[in-house]
Amino acid sequence: MTILKAVPAAFIGLLLAALIGGCKQSDSEAMRQHAPLAPTVDPATAGTITVRVRFQGGVPEAKPLVMRSAPQCVKLHPEPVYDESLVVDQDGRLVHAVVWIDEGLPPGR
Numbered sequence: 001m002t003i004l005k006a007v008p009a010a011f012i013g014l015l016l017a018a019l020i021g022g023c024k025q026s027d028s029e030a031m032r033q034h035a036p037l038a039p040t041v042d043p044a045t046a047g048t049i050t051v052r053v054r055f056q057g058g059v060p061e062a063k064p065l066v067m068r069s070a071p072q073c074v075k076l077h078p079e080p081v082y083d084e085s086l087v088v089d090q091d092g093r094l095v096h097a098v099v100w101i102d103e104g105l106p107p108g109r
Helices: 002-021 027-034 071-076
Strands: none
Touching: none
C-alpha cells in the first residue's frame, strides 16, 4: 500500500520539478527569442495601401452562436449572440476583412 502512495507522490514531485525548471524565463523574454524580427521601414520611402473588399451576391442571414457548453457565456448573454464572421455594410463592403500581402518590393526599391 505504501508503494502505491509513493509512486503517485514521486510522479507529482517530478512533474512539479519539471514545470518549475521550465519556467526560468519570463514569457516576454521567450517571445523575444522566438519572434521574427520585422524589417526596418524608412518612413520616407514607405507608402499606404487602401483596400475595399466587396461582397457579391445575397448576404446569408447571421446564425446564433450555440453556447450550451459554456454556461457562463449563457449567463452573460441572455439574448442571442450572432456569428459575425461575415458582416457586410450598407455599401456591400466586408466589415471584417484581412488582406495579406504575400510579397513586397525587393529591398531598396
